[in-house]
Amino acid sequence: MPSVTVSAPGKLFLLGEHAVVYNGTCLVTAVDSRLWMTLTAEEATHNPTLTIIAPDVGLTNWSCLLKESFFRPAYQGPSAFIESCLAVFHRRYPFHANLTIETRSDFGANLGLGSSSATVAATLYGLSALFHADLSPDQLFTLGVEAIQNVQKLGSGADLAAAIYGGTLYYLNHFPRQITPLAVDSLPLLVVYSGEKAGTVSYVRKVAELEESWPNVISAVIETMFTIVDSGRECLLARDWVGLGQLMNIQHGLLHALGVDTPSLSEIVFAARNAGALGAKLSGAGGGDCAIVLVDDTHRSAVIDALANKKIVNVQANAAGVRLEKA
């Protein structure tokens, strides 16, 4: 009974979220909270089955025929990303086996740390290892983008790039997509949960509606975000934390202008800045999930005290990408 265990990291957007959807750029980093996945193949008779055990998303012993997963008209619910990956993988690399997929996550689906992209990276990498397809990171990425599109119909793919390649990336969402690893050793970040769960898809649509109403205004905001990302890249590489913090503050202001900020996220941002943080912003689509705070050692404990009523999420940036844990 061949079996492999793989893991993939979560992610945080440092700069450029939303702008990256508009053929833009962003800075994204992988975090050391990981999604763990064990994939087991068993010899099958004529109708192979799929079983998913993913208690973090409420699937205790979910199963169906694999061919149902391959041909769903729409991929929905907690099994959607795994099933969609199976369909795109099987189309290129047909296999005939009963599959059991078990997942466990260090971070839970509610924090917005990229459980979907980590699931996609882990499923495709796990299938590649299990069935000896030997997919390169670029091939994994191409299949992963297709799998995500089949579920969400939108998305820049930046979160998937972080889950596959790991580290801290400059990501260009423009054909051909460019994924550039940045030589960053550490990032003095604090990650703080807003207490609210956000829906990425609805917030991307919300910005698209605003863009339809005010194309000139919103395109100027998006263009400015592109400049912020390019400047942020220079600051990151030069370890200019003061500059990076200022750019994070400006990016937060522009995200607020796009209507994706919330009172809870703003509360974190202002409390952190008032306690001496170099910069603070929401991270990701907005509407909830986490804020990130850039803070030097001198002010770290004051910032943590100022956020005593919030949940600090204990993660480090710049983590390793998807990898094999056990063959």
Ligand code: PMV
């Ligand atoms: O909400 P998250 O953490 O999945 O981030 C979404 C980031 C967006 O730029 C708004 C969308 C995307 O696909 O890049």
